[in-house]
Amino acid sequence: MRNDSATPVDTATTGVTIPPPSYPVQVDGKLDQPLSRWLWLVKWLLLVPHYVVLIPLWLGFVVATAIAFFGILITGRYPPALFAYTVGVLRWSWRVHYYGYAGLGTDRYPPFTLADVPDYPARLRIAYPEHLSRGLVLVKWWLLALPHYLIVALFAGGGLWFGASDNDAGFDWAAGGLVGVLVVLAGLILLFSGRYPRELHEFVVGLDRWVLRVAAYGALMTDRYPPFRIDLGATESTAPVGDTPPPVRPVWTPGRTVAMVAGALFALVAIGPLTAGAGVLWLNTTQRDASGYVATSTVDLHTQGHAITEEAVAIRDDLDWLSGAVGDVRLVVTASDPATPVFVGVGPEPDVRRYLDGVARAEVGQADSNELVTVDVPGGPPPTPPGDQEFWLASSEGAGTRNLDWRLHDGVWTVVAMNADGSSPVSVDVRAAARLPALPWIGGGLLALSGLMLAAGAALLAGSIRRASSD
Structure with a gap:
């Protein structure tokens, strides 16, 4: 039973006058009395199971909202089954936060369900919109809602409560904001006095109500712009006490919810191989030079010593496939002074180590961040010019740009x-290149994997939504 008249509703218990609920998002947070003095100190631990479940549910929420975006854009309607799911996730989250550190208004453990629980102190109801603007859906969730996002950031502490958090559990939207400060204050009062001040509770619920209205608007669930006001009071419902609506069979059963979340997970994970595969094919078709090599960017290397060496590369017998995947390798070396002849060669690590033993040089390697790191090794000049050595697997010597071509073994x-004469200092520009004949296969394989994952995700999403829609 609802009172839709224009007559304000007077709450005799608090003296607070609340207008009848006209905004399509209605938030209730009834204060349970008495409350435990100390339970709120450990609720963060008790709520861990809910956080574990809510993380994948919010993953599905993101995908459902994205699908709804296109549904609204094309048809002007929010798909009803998806609406039931997104409302359910918001409702579940509101119960968790009201039990926890966005309210502390009840000690009743939140139920694990997307459905409405009429007798639970925290309730969220959002009226289903029969029609939504196709134009507003393009701008309301980011541009029009921006002023509200700034206010919600003040209330919630750093961002919307359904957004990313700075902790692993996620959803700690009250931390650091005005809501968090007030709830901690309420907890301290409760700890020492055994009571939760009603006026403070109703103000906290008013702030939460603002946040939830903005969340629903930003999630495309209504075209009604959220009001810039704090509506105080524990409840927006005008139904008489004890007037419980009849139970409704939930359209999102556990099996459908799991299928929805799994489909969303497949769809989002598929973005990785899709992006990588497209990038690999782009690299294969646009970044090859006239000789068919794919090259890295040029690196300037300098040393006051007599040689520059790259850290040893080990290729095991069981990595023979690597030679076919990489193909011919080319090292392009150019002296900073075009008139200086240079030598570049690749040889067995033991022979190179013996040749350069006691020679001043720079050893180039990679740090964990994949940045080049140069270590200077003191010493003197080499005993002979490098070209006189016979252990090189491949080498090139002369002025100008030298190409060192070899195949992995x-x-x-x-x-x-x-x-070339073994003198110092050494200053060269270096870039590596390879033919990489496997690039088309790698790119195609990644795209095929992405297609399979998208197909599986779409099948799970469509199946769960179709079964929910049938109810």
């Missing part, structure tokens, strides 16, 4: 760049 190899 099992073993441990070291690349060396020097002046």
